[in-house]
Amino acid sequence: MMFRALVLSLALLAPLSFPPSTIGPRAARADVATIVAELKKSRDEADPKLIAELGLVRTREAALALIELYESAFGSIYMRREVVKALGNFDGIGDAEQPALQRLTDVATTSEEQELRTMALATLGNCTHLGKHFLKTIVESGAQDDVRERAMERVVRMASAEDKEFFERVFNGPAAAASKEKDKDKGKKDKDAEPARAVHTVKAIRELAFEQVAQGLALPRLFELAREKERDNVTELWGIRKLALLEIERRGDKGLRDLAETIYDDKTERDAVRVEAIRILVAAEGAKLAARLVDEGRGNEDVMPELLREALADHIAALRDDATDKKLVKMLGKGKLYEQRFVLRALKGYRDEKLMKTLAKEVLDGIKKAPPKANDPEYNTQRDLVLATIAMLGASGDKAIEPELSTVLRTGKDPLVLSAAVDALTSLRKGDAAWTKELETLAGGPEVEVRNAALMQLGKLGDKKHVPILAAALGSPDWSTRYAALDGLVALRAPESAGALVEAMQKESGLMLARYAEALWKLSGKPFRTSAQAWKAWWDKEGAGFQPISLADLSKLEAEEEMRRLKATTKTAQFFGIRILSHRVVFIIDVSGSMNEMLRSEYVGKQGKPRIEVAKTELQRCIDSLEPESLFNILVFSSDVDSWLDGGLTKSGTTGREDAKKFVGTLGAAGGTNLYDALRTAFTDKDVDTIIVLSDGEPSVGEITDPQVIRQRVALWNQHRRIVIHTVAVGGTFQVLEWIAADSGGTHRKFQ
Known part of the structure; x- marks a missing residue:
């Protein structure tokens, strides 16, 4: 109702002639009243094909009937979503179009259910006659920001040359339009009139509009936008600055480098914009910029944000300049911890056996201190460096460092360090029977982080002999361990996995119950969802001869499973x-x-x-x-x-x-x-x-x-x-x- 006034002008639009659609056999012989009566009688248990048939009638009577059914007959999300889809058939159909598309607009902007809002927007996006018009009214309305943003995305997909004025208006913001309306209505105030709804600028929407108008903007205007900072009542402009910079780059203007330099040097600029600026500078100067990147990447953490520091390190790693690499190797282990992390990241991809051994020894030195009982910021930062080093060693492929990582696993005391060592050793020793045996032992260990890491790695190995180990972990008192085991069992797709899941499911609730239901559906394709009792009855009856459903057959059942999910969806917190x-x-x-x-x-x-x-x-x-x-x-x-x-x-x-x-x-x-x-x-x-x-x-x-x-x-x-x-x-x-x-x-x- 709140948007009805926005579309009254549609009555002035001449209806588009629309060729008659092929109507299903039932609709051809039964009138609207008969279909509606059957739908009202069966309500949520009705055959959803009846809704589709009613949509194919494509008369005003059928459109109004669908709207009434949405309001009064259906309680499930699924059946209401089917109505929403059917209303799209009335686009371009004379006097049926306006109420149908208006209802889609109302659902998109007022429904509490995300599935219904999403489907309403998608349906409007498929309406080629006036769908875009209604989506535009949503964009320029007082609807929730995320709804307006999704509507704008649909408008962009449907955009044509005739939308230029709309995109310019949205980019320039509602202020100008509001000013015109104020002048027009001056002196016509009605004290009893409902207050006008405010239309607020939304960052993401304005950026989408900018992308549509950017190519038509003159370069001076683009440079102006790339430098425009936040001010009173005009906030969150950094996204526009970034996009303007990218458009100037696309045009290859000679002023790009100086602009990028200015933006990068601006310590008050958003990190994301400075990251784009340094990318442009590196593209222009290459290895000549390497020394500067190293110096600035090691800068004080109070003035060098981590996102930008990581970008500098990644550019150095991508350049792989010999002189710079030698300089970085000499810096390893020196300076403050954030400087050491930067150097380590900058050396990503650099392969040298001596370097790997040096790093491995540094890890051994770094784990000597036991984790403190209370939170210790200095220890946390030191551990960050150790973990980053272990990850680099694991990715190196250098088997010569396995002994040091094995020592970490035997002597380390921090659960996060130990689990990182498990992951790194699995990368280096994949296919090693002795290591697989050790993973099996670790999967039953007392420390949850290590246990979960081992279970995840066993699941990835794809060996069905690990089903008993994973099944036993389903009995863990820790939900995250049960989750790790559950994923592994689904990945293995062994017949006995289903039985273990059914048994363990009986004790689950909430999010974990939903995860078990999803896992069992992936293995069997059965429609029992979160009913633990139904799964048990099925297994007791059919478990003996069970074989997992093929992935091809499972894909054919996805639509039915989605229907069951939405039909079962009730009001939740x-x-x-x-x-x-x-x-x-x-x-x-x-x-x-x-x-x-x-x-x-x-x-x-x-x-x-x-x-x-x-x-x-x-x-x-x-x-x-x-x-x-x-x-x-x-x-x-x-x-x-x-x-x-x-x-x-x-x-x-x-x-x-x-x-x-x-x-x-x-x-x-x-x-x-x-x-x-x-x-x-x-x-x-x-x-x-x-x-x-x-x-x-x-x-x-x-x-x-x-x-x-x-x-x-x-x-x-x-x-x-x-x-x-x-x-x-x-x-x-x-x-x-x-x-x-x-x-x-x-x-x-x-x-x-």
Whole structure:
């Protein structure tokens, strides 16, 4: 309803003549009323082909019937999604087109279910007559930012020369259009009129528009945009600066090098833009720039961000200049730890047996100190260097360093170092029967990181003799060990794997239950989803003669499985649209001072709500909707980190939920943004399989504030645990949140 006013002008458009479509045999002999009656009778159990047949009738009556069925007859996501697909058939069909495409627009912009929003946008994108028009109205509306962004992506795919004005308008922002409307309506204010909806500039949308108009911009304008910095009410311009730089590069303008130099030297510039600038300089000067790259790459960590330092090292490694390599070899082991990491990365791909032996001995020296009981920043940084060195040794292919790595595995005390040694030795000793035997032993060991690393490597070997070892690991009390074993069993595709999974599945719940169901479907193609009892009954009856389904036959069943999944999807706990399957979740909430700032208002001239209050309300609502057996905890961070419970996860029973909601209700906002320590604290809880982070700013205090280093540390902790991390960015674009969600297979959301 909220967008209906945006498309009233469609009534003035002449309907496009559209050739009649071939109508299915049933639709040819049955009228709309008959099909509708059958669909209303069977509701979600109806044959979805009836919905498709109704769509093929392509009359206004059929379109309105589908809209009514969406609202009143169907409860499952699947059946409603089928209606959404069918509504696309009415594009270009006289008086049926407007209500059908309007309904698609409403679903895209108001549905709580991501699957429905996604399908509505995709269907509009396939409507060749007026689909693009409706997508444009979404882009320039007050819909959620992610919906507008997806709509813009569809418009770009459908773009033609006639869209030039639209892209220019979107790139220039809503201010100009709003000003024109204000002048037009001057003196016509209606005090009873509903406030106008605000249309806010979205960084990603403006960048998509820029890419469409860039080729038509004059070079002076491009240079101006490449230098334009953020100012009052105009924020997050760094993406445009980067794209303008790339367009100037595409044109090969002679001023490119000086511009790139200026951007690279600007310490206030975003790291991602400076990375592009140094790439351009290296492309122009090659090995002549190597000495400068080395000097600047070893620069103080307070002024050289890690993302840029890594880019400098990677360029040096790609140049592989003999003089520079000799200089780097002499630098190994010297200087501060960040300088040593830089030199090591710059030597990636450099092969020298003497160098490998030197590095191996440095690793042995680096593991002499046992990990401290309390968090020690200096130890953590030293370990980063050791782990990077072990990874380089493993990738070297040099078997001469196996003894040193084996010594690390025997004498090391840090679980992360030991698991890294397992991975490196597997790379060097693949196919070695003695090493495989050692992996089998390690897979039953007491240390979870090492055990998981060994199980993952055994699964990759593809030898079905390891099924008993992997099956035994399904009985581990640690969920991450069970997950590692589960993946290995699926990869091996042995008949006995299914029986082990069915048996172990009986004790699972939440996210792990869903993973077992997915694994069993991949092995059998059976439709039992998360019903552990149904899987057991099937195995008891048919297990004796079971053989895994072929991958070709499995692919034929994917559509049916997707239908079952969507039909079975019920209301689950959500946090800012992120569906929570886990029963072992930690919420990490930013309560820094900036969380007192206001969110954007939905309406022109109105004030938004404080970020902290919106976050608190959403979290309390989410807590209420968690399943009774769920375990959860809440961490809050500003300059320091605090928690609802000190003892880790607890059941979300009635008492627990009420206490948690009271804790949330008392939260206030003050201080800095200590994201790193909040994440580190969450990872100390061995029971957690899902983390949800909400923050409104870049890290500003704590042990680590560099976003790239935080990303590296989280990836390190998570390599053999595989916790899913979802993130929510409030009020801006924060790459560190996007990174850690993508790296862990999680979802990233933004709201402003």
